[in-house]
Amino acid sequence: EPEVTQTPSHQVTQMGQEVILRCVPISNHLYFYWYRQILGQKVEFLVSFYNNEISEKSEIFDDQFSVERPDGSNFTLKIRSTKLEDSAMYFCASQGRATGELFFGEGSRLTVL
Amino acid sequence: KNEVEQSPQNLTAQEGEFITINCSYSVGISALHWLQQHPGGGIVSLFMLSSGKKKHGRLIATINIQEKHSSLHITASHPRDSAVYICAVRSTTGGGNKLTFGTGTQLKVEL
Numbered sequence: 001e002p003e004v005t006q007t008p009s010h011q012v013t014q015m016g017q018e019v020i021l022r023c024v025p026i027s028n029h030l031y032f033y034w035y036r037q038i039l040g041q042k043v044e045f046l047v048s049f050y051n052n053e054i055s056e057k058s059e060i061f062d063d064q065f066s067v068e069r070p071d072g073s074n075f076t077l078k079i080r081s082t083k084l085e086d087s088a089m090y091f092c093a094s095q096g097r098a099t100g101e102l103f104f105g106e107g108s109r110l111t112v113l
Numbered sequence: 114k115n116e117v118e119q120s121p122q123n124l125t126a127q128e129g130e131f132i133t134i135n136c137s138y139s140v141g142i143s144a145l146h147w148l149q150q151h152p153g154g155g156i157v158s159l160f161m162l163s164s165g166k167k168k169h170g171r172l173i174a175t176i177n178i179q180e181k182h183s184s185l186h187i188t189a190s191h192p193r194d195s196a197v198y199i200c201a202v203r204s205t206t207g208g209g210n211k212l213t214f215g216t217g218t219q220l221k222v223e224l
Binding site: 031041042043044045048058089095098103106 | 143144146148153154156157158199201209210211212213215216
């Protein structure tokens with residue numbers, strides 16, 4: 001069964017450091033998402049990406065965040081200067097079409113010290 | 114008020130019991146998803162619904178668009194069903210395909 005893969009599974013970083021979380025979506029999918037879940041809280045939308053550009057972003061997704069799809073396969077989330085409150089599980093998801101089923105990765109746990 | 118409300122928040126059942134988890138939402142939607150989150154944190158999509166009812170194995174999901182309500186049923190529950198079950202909706206307002214999530218229902222099935 002096709003799957004979305006995410007790396008790293010867990011990253012510990014110091015406050016102020018840059019972090020890149022990587023995702024390999026399902027190969028023929030067109031819509032890509034990043035969500036995050038702070039420990040003990042619900043999952044929140046960060047950003048959606050279609051046709052090589054951001055299609056929607058939340059208030060959380062400020063100038064410290066960026067996404068790109070550098071090589072047509074990987075889909076990355078970069079946090080430029082991490083803050084303590086960025087500690088969370090980050091989920092990548094992909095869809096084959098706008099109304100299609102959503103496939104999630106296993107998540108990348110980010111701990112900011 | 115949250116756009117997506119789930120009940121109960123926590124549920125403990127004995128193996129073999131029939132389980133129902135409820136989801137109510139306050140916005141117009143184009144689809145509702147039921148998701149399962151494993152203890153390790155990974156999320157798996159169980160169902161995507163826009164109307165009616167779907168069944169997969171021991172899982173059944175129903176939705177009533179007029180009442181803005183959906184239920185997830187588990188028949189003949191088993192300890193391996195223990196997980197967090199999350200309802201998420203794709204709203205018709207504001208465009209876009211993002212999901213808005215409920216807070217989840219923590220299910221524990223005991224022997």
